[in-house]
Amino acid sequence: MKVLLIGSGGREHALAFKLAASARLSHLYIAPGNGGTGEFGENIALNISDHAEIIAFCTTQKIGLVVVGPEAPLVAGLADDLREAGFNVFGPSKAAAQLEGSKSFTKTLCDEMNIPTADYSRFDNVEEALAHVREHGAPIVVKADGLAAGKGVTVAQTLEQAESAVCTCFSGAFGEAGAEVVIEECLTGEEVSVFAISDGERFVTLASAQDHKQAFDGDKGPNTGGMGAYSPAPAMTTELLARVEREIVAPTLVGMARRGTPFSGVLFAGLMLTEDGPKLIEHNVRFGDPECQVLMMRLKSDLLELLLASARGDISDITPEWRDEAALCVVMAARGYPGAYQKGEVISGLEKAQSESVRIFHAGTRREDGRALAAGGRVLGVTALGPTITEAQSATYKAIDNIDWPGGFCRRDIGWRAIEAEKENS
Ligand code: AMP
Ligand code: GLY
Numbered sequence: 001m002k003v004l005l006i007g008s009g010g011r012e013h014a015l016a017f018k019l020a021a022s023a024r025l026s027h028l029y030i031a032p033g034n035g036g037t038g039e040f041g042e043n044i045a046l047n048i049s050d051h052a053e054i055i056a057f058c059t060t061q062k063i064g065l066v067v068v069g070p071e072a073p074l075v076a077g078l079a080d081d082l083r084e085a086g087f088n089v090f091g092p093s094k095a096a097a098q099l100e101g102s103k104s105f106t107k108t109l110c111d112e113m114n115i116p117t118a119d120y121s122r123f124d125n126v127e128e129a130l131a132h133v134r135e136h137g138a139p140i141v142v143k144a145d146g147l148a149a150g151k152g153v154t155v156a157q158t159l160e161q162a163e164s165a166v167c168t169c170f171s172g173a174f175g176e177a178g179a180e181v182v183i184e185e186c187l188t189g190e191e192v193s194v195f196a197i198s199d200g201e202r203f204v205t206l207a208s209a210q211d212h213k214q215a216f217d218g219d220k221g222p223n224t225g226g227m228g229a230y231s232p233a234p235a236m237t238t239e240l241l242a243r244v245e246r247e248i249v250a251p252t253l254v255g256m257a258r259r260g261t262p263f264s265g266v267l268f269a270g271l272m273l274t275e276d277g278p279k280l281i282e283h284n285v286r287f288g289d290p291e292c293q294v295l296m297m298r299l300k301s302d303l304l305e306l307l308l309a310s311a312r313g314d315i316s317d318i319t320p321e322w323r324d325e326a327a328l329c330v331v332m333a334a335r336g337y338p339g340a341y342q343k344g345e346v347i348s349g350l351e352k353a354q355s356e357s358v359r360i361f362h363a364g365t366r367r368e369d370g371r372a373l374a375a376g377g378r379v380l381g382v383t384a385l386g387p388t389i390t391e392a393q394s395a396t397y398k399a400i401d402n403i404d405w406p407g408g409f410c411r412r413d414i415g416w417r418a419i420e421a422e423k424e425n426s
Contacts, residue, residue, distance in 0.1 A: 007069025010363030036362025228414030
């Protein structure tokens with residue numbers, strides 16, 4: 001079967017790696033791909049926002065499955081248009097992608113289905129929003145309603161920060177995404193992610209994973225898309241997962257089906273483990289990045305079979321299997337990220353750093369004369385397997401020390417929480 005994978009990040013390089021391992025794959029195209037994805041398929045320069053161009057490509061190439069990696073094309077309705085043209089698509093419809101595309105949509109669904117989440121209010125004007133934060137004080141969380149490329153959320157520790165976040169949203173900094181603002185109570189606890197593959201009706205949860213959002217060691221500094229991840233997450237016990245399935249995943253899928261907009265694809269629930277139990281922070285409608293990298297390293301089953309079953313609407317025969325080993329991914333980013341950064345520097349030593357148990361997933365690179373050049377904020381996701389998280393971490397940093405890229409930086413403490421837990425249990 002020919003597969004078209006949409007996207008250009010580390011997540012897509014990891015998906016390409018596992019799709020390429022499937023005996024059912026005859027050819028993989030990645031649109032547009034990056035400097036690493038060509039290892040597993042053919043990069044193809046399609047304009048992702050031109051749905052007619054993608055449909056024409058799928059028709060000519062007789063594509064058997066389209067896998068949509070990022071959220072933006074899903075929110076824009078790419079899956080709907082491809083399905084209407086008769087193609088199998090892994091990823092939700094535009095209506096179901098509202099779970100990520102609109103924070104206030106998800107909050108309404110939480111109310112309807114009794115899904116535990118942070119208390120919230122929504123505002124469409126700056127005065128009322130400011131009055132609300134002044135009344136409640138800090139800490140408090142201010143969110144632009146729509147997609148803002150991960151930049152629309154402020155966890156304000158002071159009233160000034162909260163006021164400034166409200167003003168930023170309404171000033172048009174996030175365009176339409178900030179026309180409505182959701183203000184939430186600040187939850188405290190440990191954050192974990194749960195991924196569930198759904199066919200619109202049934203679901204199966206994947207191995208647990210946890211990421212580090214802050215840019216610097218000690219979980220300090222600005223929020224980013226994710227500076228590292230690991231799997232399994234020791235905090236996610238079997239009992240807790242069962243509770244999350246019952247209280248959060250199942251009611252979300254039931255609620256979406258009841259509305260006549262069933263969700264198929266991968267539901268990524270970001271959770272806070274509070275003293276009152278797990279609460280939903282947000283839903284995403286795609287794999288996490290870099291959580292996907294660690295999940296793909298641990299997945300033993302055929303990824304193509306799994307995604308195709310979801311796309312075709314019946315996952316009842318699918319039980320994903322996982323390696324016992326742990327996986328850990330450290331993101332190497334361009335100095336300055338998540339702020340301004342340089343592009344174009346040559347990265348070397350990548351071949352030497354890779355081995356049977358260490359893979360380097362490219363996130364923001366491009367190829368020039370066979371060399372890899374930095375071309376984004378998050379540039380590489382160095383990922384290793386190991387018998388424990390502690391060992392996976394040391395293998396990852398050993399590989400990183402072989403990479404020559406003066407303009408890059410990474411955190412040196414990815415997985416610290418899990419490593420502490422392993423120490424306590426040993
Ligand atoms: P989101 O884009 O909604 O995932 O928010 C980004 C990050 O902000 C989350 O991963 C959390 O670390 C943090 N966050 C979001 N909402 C809350 C909340 N209600 N309480 C505490 N932290 C939050
Ligand atoms: N790593 C979190 C995300 O993909 O949103």
